[in-house]
Amino acid sequence: MSTETIEKPEFNITVYTENQIGLLSRIAIIFTRRKINIDSLNVSPSEIDSIHRFNILINETEDTVRKLCRQIEKQVEVLKVYYHTNADIIWQEMALYKVSTDVIAEQVSVERLLRENGARAVVIRKDYTVFETTGHREETDALIKILQPYGLIEFVRSARVAIIKNSEGFNSKLREFERLEPGEDVIENEYLNKGQKVFTM
């Protein structure tokens, strides 16, 4: 094993796909085959009816990420793949926290908790209360630390969802894809000239 540590920053991979059973597995195995862990995965509708959008978060070198993206884009039902650094996107994660209402009422000022952590109470019952926060990882993590001493009963965090800052959406691209002869807009190897900021094939 090399002792040299290679920097593996966070990359956000956005995949536009058809809605097809089995495609999730087809995409997931591209990572698992190379023993790469997916840190976060979200599949949702996109701005276009019938087109789905995957948001995949991994820690890898850019070289590997580029190769992964090409392998993903090669899949028949995948329309387009982009990858971005965190600086290129707006992103959010949501977290839910369940704590005992008694403990919270007795030992902590609920109001202070909510205010200081941008949280809101989703459910308040006699036996437990569920808080919710939305934000970056540090922000959702912060509330865990605060609640832990008071007996955090359950915690869950959602996958990351991300919007690409300089994207104009997929509508015009899709029209190109639907043509038999796509125009230069969806040209494959543009990236070679463009300093590799935005991956587009």
Add this chain to the structure above:
Amino acid sequence: MEVAQETLTVPAKTETKEVSGSVALLDALIAEGTDTIFGYPGGAIMPIYDALYDYNDKLNHVLVRHEQGGIHAGQGYARTSGKVGVVFATSGPGATNLVTGLADAQIDSTPLVCITGQVFAHLLGTDAFQETDVINITTPVTKWNYQVTDANEIPEVIAKAFYIARSGRPGPVLIDITKNAQIQKFDCPAYTPCNHIRSYRPKPIVRKQYIEQAAELINQAKRPFVLWGQGVILGSAEQEFKAFIEKSGIPAAWTILGAGAIPTNHPLNVGMLGMHGNYGPNVLTNECDVLIAIGMRFDDRVTGRLDKYAKQAKVIHLDIDPAEIDKNVKTTVPVWGDCKETLPMLTALINEAKHTDWVSRFNDYTKQEVDAVIHNELNPTTPEMTMGEVIKLLNELTNGDAVIVSDVGQHQMVACRYANLNKTRSNVTSGGLGTMGFALPAAIGAKFGAQEREVVAIIGDGGFQMTLQELGTIMQTGVNVKIIILNNRFLGMVRQWQELFNERRYSFVDIQSPDFVKLADSYGIAGQSVDNRSNLQGALQEMLAHNGSYLLEVIVTKENNVFPMVPQGCSVAEIRLK
């Protein structure tokens, strides 16, 4: 898939006729030009086989002896015919037996459409008899796969399957059809072939500026070197490729899957690349100034150690698959596209040239290789025979016109190194996956794909025993395949590595064989065994003259090694002659 709903709600434009899913499937296969199916029946595919009973005059079904044999036969058929190989198997074990062949076809870009039967849709996920999750098992080893649970989907799915299998970089497609969909009657519209899927673009758009940059590099080059692979054959671009190298005068070497795209004796064909390739192409890879890779993927067996591979060279890579560019070797100019289109564009822009001195350097290395290796391999003075002399005699007797199907191991490297190939689509071998047992069934398929050609399978004693049950397929179909077993009583390639790298610790490579001639005889196949050089030529002549299949066992020397060799982890320049 929204086919079902469309056919129910939208009035059909064309006439429909009520048929079962099975009949719709067979009609679709015929519409796609299928003439031969390699398959094996079973419970979950019985409705399709029942329909097949009435299609005897239109579809030739070859009953194999194992589904792995069926898919390798489909591969052999696809490789010699250039058409899509079609394979039938039942659910469960029938389908899982296809997996090796799917992986082989995936890595070697062979177009296949495999149809597997599946249990009734209502039984999916219940661990029903002979139920396996075929779609998930085959996902990593197929270009595309799809499960049909409603007969209405069949025409469109089969059209897509053929389009995906044969277009772009070809590959295997698997369609799993539940038994209820096979039985179900539906109004089947007239067959419409598929030529567009919005999420799938088989051919990248050719960009002129990259062609221009590539031409400029080639025109400036002093020591340009071409590497070609199967892409030239898959793209039917043999003529375009020949025109390109002849105008540019660039020496060209091949990967084993590219072998035969131009004849072996073409003056600019400087030989085979890779671990057991020729001396010059390996050494001079690290001396060329421009490396032009055409339809090849820089496999590790070709490149050896990557960080010492052609570092001095500017690399031009022509490939139809964008994922291949920069995957292993960093490209200076990527020429993405079908080489059938890109090569003529490139040829138009390059200057006529002759790199006489540079080509002669390859010839110098050839002389060294002949002296150190080739002469002794082809003209041995030892009492025992070599694999090479068998191939040499075969070349003389077939004039290099035969299709050579090889298995995996030492004999494969010898066959690829020494077989003369005059025509394209003449070398059928398992390159990427290295599947022992490939050759016998693949040879059967190769013959069905090219009936007019002589097909010679060259197989080791180990590999033959992996799929020898397909002798039964030969017996039953009467297909004319010549089989040469090069028997060294060892699993030779592993033994060679154990000799060279494991201090001759021969761990489980000593393999015993049955009497192959008696075995062939029990299948009604003629044959003989030769252990003496004086009988070799006569035996080969008898084999080739025999009207029908023939098995010739040649007892060769036990501990011969294949050289040259680039040891694993070494640079191509460190190739060893002994």
